Amino acid sequence: MTAYYLKLAWLSIRKNPLLTSLMIGAIALGIGVSMTTLTLYHVMSSDPLPQKSDQVFAVMMDTWNPDDPYTELNDGSAPPPQTTFRDSMALMESDIPTHQAVMLHKGFAARLDEDGARPERLSTRATYGDFFPMFEVPFLYGSGWDRNADDRAERVVVLSKRINDKFFGGEDSVGERLMLDGTPFTVVGVIDEWRPVPHFYDLNTGLFGDSEELFVPFQVPISLEYYADGSTNCWKPERIESYQDFLQSECVWLQHWAQLDTDAQREAFQGFIDAYALEQRKLGRFGRPLDNRLNDVMTWLEFREVVSDDNRLLMVLAFMFLAICLLNTIGLMLAKFINRAPLVGVRRALGASRFEIIRQHGVEVLIIGILGGLAGLVLSWGGLIAVRSWYRGYEYLAHLDPAMVAWAIGLAVLSAALAGLYPTWRISRIQPAVHLKAQ
Amino acid sequence: MLDMQDITKVYAAGLIETHALRSLNLEVKSGEFVAVTGPSGSGKTTFLNIAGLLESPSGGRYLLDGEDVSGFGDNARSKIRNEKIGFIFQAFNLIPDLNIADNVDVPLRYRGFSGSERKRRIDEALELVGLSSRRNHLPAQLSGGQQQRVAIARALAGDPALLLADEPTGNLDSLMARQVMDLLEEINARGTTIIMVTHDPELARRAGRNVHLLDGQVSDFQPLEPPPAEADDDDGVRSVA
Numbered sequence: 001m002t003a004y005y006l007k008l009a010w011l012s013i014r015k016n017p018l019l020t021s022l023m024i025g026a027i028a029l030g031i032g033v034s035m036t037t038l039t040l041y042h043v044m045s046s047d048p049l050p051q052k053s054d055q056v057f058a059v060m061m062d063t064w065n066p067d068d069p070y071t072e073l074n075d076g077s078a079p080p081p082q083t084t085f086r087d088s089m090a091l092m093e094s095d096i097p098t099h100q101a102v103m104l105h106k107g108f109a110a111r112l113d114e115d116g117a118r119p120e121r122l123s124t125r126a127t128y129g130d131f132f133p134m135f136e137v138p139f140l141y142g143s144g145w146d147r148n149a150d151d152r153a154e155r156v157v158v159l160s161k162r163i164n165d166k167f168f169g170g171e172d173s174v175g176e177r178l179m180l181d182g183t184p185f186t187v188v189g190v191i192d193e194w195r196p197v198p199h200f201y202d203l204n205t206g207l208f209g210d211s212e213e214l215f216v217p218f219q220v221p222i223s224l225e226y227y228a229d230g231s232t233n234c235w236k237p238e239r240i241e242s243y244q245d246f247l248q249s250e251c252v253w254l255q256h257w258a259q260l261d262t263d264a265q266r267e268a269f270q271g272f273i274d275a276y277a278l279e280q281r282k283l284g285r286f287g288r289p290l291d292n293r294l295n296d297v298m299t300w301l302e303f304r305e306v307v308s309d310d311n312r313l314l315m316v317l318a319f320m321f322l323a324i325c326l327l328n329t330i331g332l333m334l335a336k337f338i339n340r341a342p343l344v345g346v347r348r349a350l351g352a353s354r355f356e357i358i359r360q361h362g363v364e365v366l367i368i369g370i371l372g373g374l375a376g377l378v379l380s381w382g383g384l385i386a387v388r389s390w391y392r393g394y395e396y397l398a399h400l401d402p403a404m405v406a407w408a409i410g411l412a413v414l415s416a417a418l419a420g421l422y423p424t425w426r427i428s429r430i431q432p433a434v435h436l437k438a439q
Numbered sequence: 440m441l442d443m444q445d446i447t448k449v450y451a452a453g454l455i456e457t458h459a460l461r462s463l464n465l466e467v468k469s470g471e472f473v474a475v476t477g478p479s480g481s482g483k484t485t486f487l488n489i490a491g492l493l494e495s496p497s498g499g500r501y502l503l504d505g506e507d508v509s510g511f512g513d514n515a516r517s518k519i520r521n522e523k524i525g526f527i528f529q530a531f532n533l534i535p536d537l538n539i540a541d542n543v544d545v546p547l548r549y550r551g552f553s554g555s556e557r558k559r560r561i562d563e564a565l566e567l568v569g570l571s572s573r574r575n576h577l578p579a580q581l582s583g584g585q586q587q588r589v590a591i592a593r594a595l596a597g598d599p600a601l602l603l604a605d606e607p608t609g610n611l612d613s614l615m616a617r618q619v620m621d622l623l624e625e626i627n628a629r630g631t632t633i634i635m636v637t638h639d640p641e642l643a644r645r646a647g648r649n650v651h652l653l654d655g656q657v658s659d660f661q662p663l664e665p666p667p668a669e670a671d672d673d674d675g676v677r678s679v680a
Binding site: 001004011012015342343345346347348349350351352353354355356431432433436 | 484488491493494513514517518520521522526528532534536537545546548549550593597605
């Protein structure tokens with residue numbers, strides 16, 4: 001009977017293409033808007049490090065003003081999200097974490113050694129060699145660097161795939177030289193496509209943008225007395241006359257991450273940080289109540305409100321819009337089905353049970369839902385293209401993945417089923433005798 | 440075949456009750472051709488709806504083919520309608536988007552017959568009404584008389600025990616009406632029980648028995664005199680395409 005009902009549905013759709021198009025359009029519009037919003041929300045709230053996000057922690061230490069808590073984040077009493085240089089250096093002495101890395105963002109001017117071309121300023125992350133295994137960065141060629149290279153501020157660099165393609169034609173460039181700010185650096189590794197979304201390890205440089213093009217040891221920009229390109233926050237009126245003064249200041253400007261695989265490790269490292277803070281308190285620092293935190297990746301993203309209340313509200317509004325579209329679809333479907341009551345009366349007289357009438361109309365509803373879903377997908381795709389072109393930083397965010405495509409179709413079919421529920425029920429309850437005489 | 444005992448039907452609209460049938464008693468034997476007549480509002484259509492299980496009586500007992508169907512639920516009534524009853528309506532009630540063969544196929548689909556069985560029955564039914572050559576036409580491409588013959592084919596395809604006809608010639612001119620009546624008589628002669636509602640005494644006279652309804656009750660069981668002999672014209676069912 002399903003094939004028969006498919007034929008009847010097709011005849012019905014063909015008979016009244018305008019009404020059918022309106023229903024499909026209403027569903028498509030609702031699906032398009034809600035799926036565009038849902039896709040953005042889904043990516044925003046996705047886990048950028050799914051294999052181990054509960055083992056990798058952002059380190060926060062409350063070195064802020066004893067008389068005036070750090071208030072930029074949602075929780076007025078929270079410690080600042082970045083660390084001071086001296087505190088991070090002290091924590092780096094600990095061997096409790098499996099991996100540990102301090103980092104900053106800086107632009108470096110890059111060109112080939114013998115290349116006379118103008119150097120290109122590239123987004124660079126200065127960090128420790130542990131960054132790569134901790135964040136499971138995939139390598140195309142070579143690898144990161146070791147702790148000795150960190151300590152000695154060796155001039156080594158890891159390239160993104162794009163930069164390796166650009167400067168070295170995509171060949172294995174390990175051992176090649178690249179000039180950064182006029183200084184020769186040796187390429188030790190080339191990473192494959194890697195774009196964690198959100199850009200969780202440094203939210204100051206764009207939530208959803210591209211990842212860095214170059215990676216160099218953390219001590220390189222320090223030895224060059226570079227300041228970070230990212231955010232630097234200071235609360236204490238200090239005399240900062242030299243770079244060394246800045247490094248010893250209470251300014252927070254670094255991101256500090258640690259991999260702690262076990263609860264014991266985590267407790268031990270928390271204890272280490274707290275003990276350090278209490279030690280520093282004796283020196284007149286850490287004047288606020290002890291509040292040092294280790295936030296795993298997802299807690300960190302929540303704490304930093306990567307998915308803001310505005311996004312949530314937008315999603316609610318999008319689904320309310322979908323509901324309105326569905327209400328319109330219900331109205332259209334009801335009009336179409338009730339208009340068909342005399343024919344349903346004939347079918348009932350000829351022996352169709354209510355269940356068969358429901359099946360017949362259910363098949364039509366599902367077809368409309370699937371067509372609406374497909375059209376909604378096209379609208380979602382268009383919507384995401386629009387988002388990408390209108391908003392900088394959303395280039396890698398606004399993409400439909402297979403899961404979202406499945407979601408869209410499923411949501412459309414469910415929506416159509418919901419929209420068709422009442423009209424189908426109504427048409428199955430008609431009194432055939434009333435309509436047979438009236439036809 | 441059909442045995443109605445003290446059947447009542449009351450329609451309630453707010454505080455107003457309308458008694459469409461009042462203690463109606465009627466027995467129709469297998470193979471009979473019964474015409475039900477009566478003035479407007481006498482309860483003819485209500486009687487036919489209850490007889491065809493399209494409506495439930497408010498009271499009384501209704502035996503169809505020996506089975507008490509008065510208390511049956513919707514599914515059971517649908518099944519009996521499909522298997523035991525054929526309907527012929529004044530307005531033909533064909534499905535305009537389906538061709539003739541597909542229209543005849545409708546009750547067979549709900550019956551659950553195989554494709555080959557359905558095809559055989561469709562072929563036979565269309566052959567009987569003389570419209571085999573029109574099987575792929577849409578209803579709108581046929582004359583009124585031809586459409587009614589398709590409706591008859593649809594009613595007969597399931598081989599029902601009882602054929603209910605509601606003013607089957609009401610929308611037809613006299614020539615086509617005569618052809619349809621000839622066809623009904625032929626069907627009755629083959630053993631199918633027919634109950635026909637009509638307001639036309641001329642047509643009622645062609646039935647084997649006339650039942651007159653008045654105010655929701657059977658008022659008269661007088662068998663009618665055979666109709667005056669008519670010259671057989673050349674417009675027999677078979678000859679008209």
